[in-house]
Amino acid sequence: MSVTITTPQSVIYCGACGMPPEYCSYGPDFETHCVPWLKSSHPDIFARLHGIARGAGIDAGGGGSSSSTSPAAAGPWTTRERLAAFYGKYMPEKLDGIDAILEKYEGKEDKLFLALVRKYGPEPEDPYYADGSDSDDGDDDEDGDDGERDVGERMRDLDVDGGKKKRRGAAAKKVNKVDTRVIIQKISRNRKKAVTHVVGMDTVPGIKLKDAAKAFSKRFAGSSSVKEKEIIIQGDHVEDVAEMIVTKFGVSEDAVFFDLDGEFVPYGG
Amino acid sequence: MFKRFDASNDVSTSTQVKASVQRGIKSQISTSHPSITDDILDELLPKKSPLVQYKIGPHLMLYCRQHEGGGDEPVFFQHRDGPILPTLKFVHKYPKLEFTNVTVDKGAIPFMLGGANVMCPGLTNAGGEMPPDEDDKAGLQKGDGVVIYAEGKELPLAVGFMTMSSINIRKKNKGTGIEVCHFLGDGLWGTDDIQ
Incomplete structure (x- = not known):
């Protein structure tokens, strides 16, 4: 029995605000960010939380008492209402088959609406969003998604080759978002003494700052500490550190830079 | 207490919790939340991998579980001699646990x-x-x-x-x-x- 209790559950948190979806409506960006996110990624939860909530006249959008039959701005449309509005405008005779269509396209509603727009024409506006400043809501969702995907791809292009092999693991998703870049800088502490700053080791996948600092201190036989994501090594080891980062931590040479008086000079070149 | 908490700034030292102290923590949790027995706690916080204690300011302790992927996941915290409280992410993860x-x-x-x-x-x-x-x-x-x-x-x-x-x-x-x-x-x- 205790096995069932102690197995961790994965909890869904809003991609826009990070709260559990049921608490999203108290946040400032609920209508602009959370609703579109929830609608596109978890339509079932959206329907359960806000479809019902609105029917019962509770929280969503502060709509209050208006019943679910009147489409007037009580809250954003559910997927079903959106589809009903679409068919109502272009093909009223198909209205009866909505449930079957919804079932068929469950989980890929985005595609359904894209196809419909292509076949019939622009989607009818959700009156809930219509009184806001910018209107066409459905398309907005899709555009937003595409935009994110583009950014993701661009990020991936930026990634350096050295890191790529390591990133197939569980942490791949998290790491993909940052591109690795390590900057090494010599700072003179005193006329004769210097310290070496290494910035950006936290962008290297699979390495803890503390462990890296420890490795540096071992290699250079001096103190090495972590301060606000920055590793400070006693002594002037600029070249050696760069070499070590490339050979030991497997960072690509293109991702290691020297900071010479504010100018970034790549290590490889 | 944690309103403006920032893990990279406010955490001062980290120490591994001694086995005896960890036992004390567990017994405190199980007495203040009767439905959570020692067996369940042993499974959540295995004896093998010790808890890590982070200090936040002078009186606040944060107990973390070690992760496989590196980094420590906060699970409990305690202010002065107050009750040991779970973090919300931890409570959300195990919805079947009945805390008081x-x-x-x-x-x-x-x-x-x-x-x-x-x-x-x-x-x-x-x-x-x-x-x-x-x-x-x-x-x-x-x-x-x-x-x-x-x-x-x-x-x-x-x-x-x-x-x-x-x-x-x-x-x-x-x-x-x-x-x-x-x-x-x-x-x-x-x-x-x-x-």
Whole structure:
């Protein structure tokens, strides 16, 4: 029995605000960010939380008492209402088959609406969003998604080759978002003494700052500490550190830079 | 307590918790949350991988579980000699665990999300809930740690400790009833792991 209790559950948190979806409506960006996110990624939860909530006249959008039959701005449309509005405008005779269509396209509603727009024409506006400043809501969702995907791809292009092999693991998703870049800088502490700053080791996948600092201190036989994501090594080891980062931590040479008086000079070149 | 908490700045030292201290922590948790037995706790916090204790300021301790992927996941925290409280992410992860809990009414939710303490009427109004009192024995003593749920919601939204016993809350029905330590959206909530 205790096995069932102690197995961790994965909890869904809003991609826009990070709260559990049921608490999203108290946040400032609920209508602009959370609703579109929830609608596109978890339509079932959206329907359960806000479809019902609105029917019962509770929280969503502060709509209050208006019943679910009147489409007037009580809250954003559910997927079903959106589809009903679409068919109502272009093909009223198909209205009866909505449930079957919804079932068929469950989980890929985005595609359904894209196809419909292509076949019939622009989607009818959700009156809930219509009184806001910018209107066409459905398309907005899709555009937003595409935009994110583009950014993701661009990020991936930026990634350096050295890191790529390591990133197939569980942490791949998290790491993909940052591109690795390590900057090494010599700072003179005193006329004769210097310290070496290494910035950006936290962008290297699979390495803890503390462990890296420890490795540096071992290699250079001096103190090495972590301060606000920055590793400070006693002594002037600029070249050696760069070499070590490339050979030991497997960072690509293109991702290691020297900071010479504010100018970034790549290590490889 | 954690409203402006930032893991990269506010955490000072980390130490591995001794096995004997870890045993003490577990026994404290199981006495203050009766439905969580030692067996369950042993499974959640295996003896093999010790807890890591982070200090936040002079009096606040954060206990973290070691992760496979590196970094430590905060699971419990304790202020001075107060009750040991679970973090919300941890409570959400194991919904079947029954911590000692109360429910606040709907009207209190927006205030709670801003980090406010729970006022007595939030617990005594329709929709609010506390363990029942039996004659002279209060369902919740002053100082007990509780997980705070909200009316009509599945997931808890804060954790805190009682500043009055549940008998007094029902009788006086005025002022702060629970002091909130950690709530949805605060700094600790935003901390998934500590490096």
